[in-house]
Amino acid sequence: MTGPYSIGAKVKVSQGLPPGHVRTPLFLRGREGEVIRHFGDFPNPERLAYGLSGLPKLHLYQVLFTMDETWEGDGAYAPGDTVTADIYETWLEPL
């Protein structure tokens, strides 16, 4: 019951650049990560932002990225460091 992705699934964040209110940060677009947690389903904030109901609800995941995947060495981090973001299913693609 974790929606389209199971824990441990490898995913890629969509490259999309839609105008308007978006909850997936730019620095992760197109990056590959791993689903580490499923939070349940929530109204779509990108529709709630325009006064809509946000329905149907979307599955929300915590996705883990290595710092190297994200910054390709250009940052102040140690080799094993990571970053996570909470990403709705509509922003993820299976790998």
Add this chain to the structure above:
Amino acid sequence: MTERAISDLGGLPGGPIDTAEHEPTLSERRVDAMMMLLRAKPRSFWATDENRRTIEGLEPKTYAESAYYERWVLAMRGLLIEKGVLSETEIEAKLSEVRARHAEAGQ
């Protein structure tokens, strides 16, 4: 080419963090309180995401140069008009009155 939303800051360069503590001012507390009251039940005039969308819609210069609660009060103004709670005309009239009152009090 990629359009970065003005609020989407992750990974941008920046200077050192100023960790000085700040006790919220009365104006800041009032903005915070009003925002909560207007957004929460029973009024529910707008969703948190509408507030975010409105803040992101501020002119980039305004977003960059304004303080946190300044952005909030500007968003509140926009949303109160958008939702038909207040009109732009009455806000401008009241604002003139407040400025005048303040100028007088400051004499």
Add this chain to the structure above:
Amino acid sequence: MSTHEHHDHGHDHSHGHAHDHTTFQPDIREPSEEWEFLEIALRELLIDKGVITAREVQDQIEAWEKKSPEGGARVVAKAWTDDGFRQRLLEDGNAAVAELGFEIEALKLVALENTDDLHHMVVCTLCSCYPRPLLGVPPLWYKSREYRSRAVREPRAILAEFGTELPETTEVRVVDSTADCRYLVIPRRPDGTEGMSEAELAALVSRDSMIGTATAFAPDGEGRSG
């Protein structure tokens, strides 16, 4: 920024509510900026039209003043001393903190446990999401452009600025709070705290240790500077 001797409280009195001059005494500063005039204008219009009352605004301010990092520290100290609670907190944050009387509506509270191997540090790169019911109003730095920009890319540099040095073998995991979850970090319980009471332990849990830019204080007072 100009300040004025003369305080204009006429708008409060005109609505028939006793204005408590002592409540905000340390913070009273005459509004001088345009956004502060806008705050006054919107508030007065909303009150005049009966949309909100001055009393509600005051009550709301006072309700939020009661929320502070001491709440979060109680939760952490309980998790340190009660393994069953710790498990419940990690599994369902909202239900676990409700046991201690904290109501968190609408948002999903997620507790992150720091260990020798894994250190979580929370940021909101898109806005300023923060577990306010447990930590109160966020500090200015948490909402700052600098922290929101750099945390996901330079976590070790930021930790160093906060005086937090972690070995390379500890994974620093930056958690970007981008959606409906609000994160509370459970800092690693400091060594040498065996036998301490929950209240004594709670005093070691700083706000920053629950955001993840710091660790909990050592019982000998180490790390308490600043």
